[in-house]
Amino acid sequence: MSDQTGAREVVPTLRDVAKQAGVSTPIASRVLNDDPDVRVRDDTRARILEVAATLGYMPNGVARSLRRSRSDAIGLVMHNLTSPMNTTVLEGVRGRCASAGYVTLLADSEQLAADSSHLRSFLSRGRLDGVILHVGHGYHEQLIADVSRHVPAVLVNSDGSGSVPTARLDDVAAGRTATEHLIGLGHSDICFVGGPKEAITSLGRQRGYEEVLREAHPAARIDVVSAGWTDEMGAEAARRILSRPRLPTAIVVANAVTAAGVLTALRQAGISVPNEVSVVGIHDAWFANHLAVSLTTVRLPLFELGAMAADLLLGTLAGEPTPANALIVDPPPILVIRESTAPPRAASLS
Structure with missing residues (x-):
């Protein structure tokens, strides 16, 4: 008998989500597939999305889409969007992603730190191929967990404790x-x-x-x-x-x-x-x-920092090995x- 017999990962089902959220399976399905005609209370919708994110559930159609194709979109979650330094990082990310055929979608990390349910819902529907996290100190751990549960992620000059690759300045x-x-x-x-x-x-x-x-x-x-x-x-x-x-x-x-x-x-x-x-x-x-x-x-080298973060993510999406930490020493x-x-x-x- 193979050593792997019985060791397969238990994949959460729609029924698991519905049961834990206390709703019917059809209601859970319609919420998770963003049916515009479904009528549920906001707290019920939030509970369903939270349970799905916690269990790591992904609708079958989304899973098939992620395996067979790509959305052609990269998310950039950034703190302090008004900072003139951060806009240079953004230019580096956007330029590298554009050259690889991806559009870059920008989100504010402070808003997502307060309520990341919309991000989790967005990710669960397969609308992003990966996310670059340029987040501030003190509240990014949950964002990393929420994002990396669904798609490949890369950090920009932050400490992810090795959970995801990081592009760093010296x-x-x-x-x-x-x-x-x-x-x-x-x-x-x-x-x-x-x-x-x-x-x-x-x-x-x-x-x-x-x-x-x-x-x-x-x-x-x-x-x-x-x-x-x-x-x-x-x-x-x-x-x-x-x-x-x-x-x-x-x-x-x-x-x-x-x-x-x-x-x-x-x-x-x-x-x-x-x-x-x-x-x-x-x-x-x-x-x-x-x-x-x-x-x-x-x-x-802030532009190069953004470009390096994009390269790490693009390499991950292409199945290439990526370093846990990429320190930019050139230019110094x-x-x-x-x-x-x-x-x-x-x-x-x-």
Whole structure:
């Protein structure tokens, strides 16, 4: 007898869904096949969809469609759609998918985190061949589970704990590049303003900052202030720094948008940048050159990040082996020097 006898995966049936949802099989079928004429209460519809997603049930017609054809559509679930950095990632995804014959459908991760039932319903009907998840920190685990249950998925610069392939930036190198610039100018009292405390992108950039500062000045204080990814959060972090008895001579900020808020708060407090405090932001964006003091930045390969994520997903769809983590090292982070950095004041006066 084969070792595999009796070990076949139990495939959930429509009857299983109906029974667990407490409805008739015909009603479950009509809801799951998106029959526009079926009349059920919203909570009943939601319960049926939830049970189907939990059980991993897929209508037979959809399963046959997924085996034999494709929908020619890739989903991109993205957080903070207004961010100028994220739009560059989107361009990379869309360009690569278009060249492979796919259209890209965009969704907001914050909305889906609040209610992913519509996404699960959309996926269960086979309307996407795969999904790229560029999601924010703290709430993406359930989205990953919901998506990967139905279709292949890829993460963008997030931690999926190995459950799905991930395209990553070299955030450690970005933090190193920013800090090396300031060390080269003569700074040793350098503060790091990060994103959310547990965000892996911010932690990687913080690690690069800490490595360089310890290498150059072993006795220097590691000075980290948690903020977030908005200008308002950057301004609040700067105000906390301004409340200290003594200011650092330089600040590395984990995000250019956050850095814009830091610059605003410093200006409002009458602090001269870069004469009193130098500021470097990680990520480059169109606005960096148009601030009251143009911002020195570390440019990261965001277009290439989107293209790499698309390549990972397209390779998976083609049945090709894909790495669990694809780190983009070419092109490397690039320093873009503008007006916001200079030697520390004591050094410039000596």
